[in-house]
Amino acid sequence: MPEKTLLRVEDLKLYFRATRGVVQAVDGVYFTLNPNEAMVIIGESGCGKSSMAKALLRLLPRNVHTYSGKVFLNGTELISMSDEEYRQQIRWLKISMVPQAAMNALNPVLRVGDQVAEPMMVHHGVRKEEALVQAANMFQRVGVPVDFLTRYPFELSGGMRQRAAIAMALVTAPDLVILDEPTSALDVLTQANIMNLLKRIKKEIATSFILITHDIATSSELADRVGVMYAGQMVELSDAHRFFTAPLHPYSQKLMASVPKLRSTVEPEFITGQPPSLINPPTGCRFAARCPLRFEKCDQDPPMFQHPDGRQVKCWLYEKEARS
Numbered sequence: 001m002p003e004k005t006l007l008r009v010e011d012l013k014l015y016f017r018a019t020r021g022v023v024q025a026v027d028g029v030y031f032t033l034n035p036n037e038a039m040v041i042i043g044e045s046g047c048g049k050s051s052m053a054k055a056l057l058r059l060l061p062r063n064v065h066t067y068s069g070k071v072f073l074n075g076t077e078l079i080s081m082s083d084e085e086y087r088q089q090i091r092w093l094k095i096s097m098v099p100q101a102a103m104n105a106l107n108p109v110l111r112v113g114d115q116v117a118e119p120m121m122v123h124h125g126v127r128k129e130e131a132l133v134q135a136a137n138m139f140q141r142v143g144v145p146v147d148f149l150t151r152y153p154f155e156l157s158g159g160m161r162q163r164a165a166i167a168m169a170l171v172t173a174p175d176l177v178i179l180d181e182p183t184s185a186l187d188v189l190t191q192a193n194i195m196n197l198l199k200r201i202k203k204e205i206a207t208s209f210i211l212i213t214h215d216i217a218t219s220s221e222l223a224d225r226v227g228v229m230y231a232g233q234m235v236e237l238s239d240a241h242r243f244f245t246a247p248l249h250p251y252s253q254k255l256m257a258s259v260p261k262l263r264s265t266v267e268p269e270f271i272t273g274q275p276p277s278l279i280n281p282p283t284g285c286r287f288a289a290r291c292p293l294r295f296e297k298c299d300q301d302p303p304m305f306q307h308p309d310g311r312q313v314k315c316w317l318y319e320k321e322a323r324s
């Protein structure tokens with residue numbers, strides 16, 4: 001029977017070699033994603049979000065120390081594939097990405113239409129004329145004027161370039177699109193437009209999304225599920241509704257309290273202290289040093305507890321609930 005889960009990530013690790021030691025950027029991450037679901041990954045800068053995206057996309061830098069675990073896409077394991085197999089069978093075809101700054105995704109010396117058409121030609125063996133027709137369709141879908149096909153990236157605004165990068169990620173109809181801070185380099189209005197575009201696309205196209213973002217407020221509108229990362233680990237996995245109403249993990253609660261609210265007189269809070277170093281992270285709960293609810297047990301590393309309502313949380317506070 002085919003697996004209902006689209007993506008199953010088990011004990012994913014990505015460590016880097018650095019001058020001061022080994023950086024445990026992604027340290028034993030587990031999660032699953034269903035078809036047509038949008039999962040938002042949030043967490044402070046440096047907690048390993050982009051590294052996790054790189055691990056899923058196998059876009060690994062040269063100083064990798066450890067790359068391990070299992071990633072199943074529709075039942076096919078990706079980590080054990082060779083780079084060549086991954087490039088031929090998975091990247092762009094099954095999993096595509098929209099990187100932080102679209103300028104980096106687009107080649108400055110090639111017309112954007114040709115670039116958006118290219119994945120179709122390379123991965124679906126489609127002739128250039130047909131690929132350009134599909135690129136034009138995709139441009140219309142993401143709100144880029146079709147006559148922009150013949151323009152170069154520098155002739156497009158930041159927002160239009162980001163839309164073109166989204167078109168490029170979608171043109172092969174992949175199962176999963178990973179967006180790494182897709183709006184971070186854009187002004188607030190353009191950010192909102194891009195988020196609205198993603199919401200619309202999600203309704204129209206049967207694709208799953210992993211959206212990595214700092215922008216908790218806007219991402220709440222797109223998310224079906226939320227994953228919270230802290231110091232290289234996933235500390236909460238939740239459906240979006242429950243998460244945005246009442247998150248479980250003390251870190252998630254602090255993160256939510258730090259989001260400014262338009263119609264509230266409550267001041268946003270800051271999370272005091274710094275996340276631990278990922279070179280020698282603490283052996284117990286990694287958030288303990290900053291946690292207002294810390295108790296003795298937090299000196300031990302908590303497992304990911306299964307909350308009775310289906311959420312998962314890596315915090316000893318939920319040990320009893322998880323058992324009962």
Ligand SMILES: Nc1ncnc2c1ncn2[C@@H]1O[C@H](COP(=O)(O)OP(=O)(O)OP(=O)(O)O)[C@@H](O)[C@H]1O
Nearest residue numbers: 016018023025044045046047048049050051061278
């Ligand atoms: N190639 C690399 N070599 C060594 N260390 C790295 C490398 N890439 C990332 N790191 C380190 O890994 C940790 C996680 O970084 P990562 O960029 O994944 O975090 P992030 O949560 O995406 O941060 P941001 O939100 O700022 O993009 C950081 O300590 C970072 O300095």
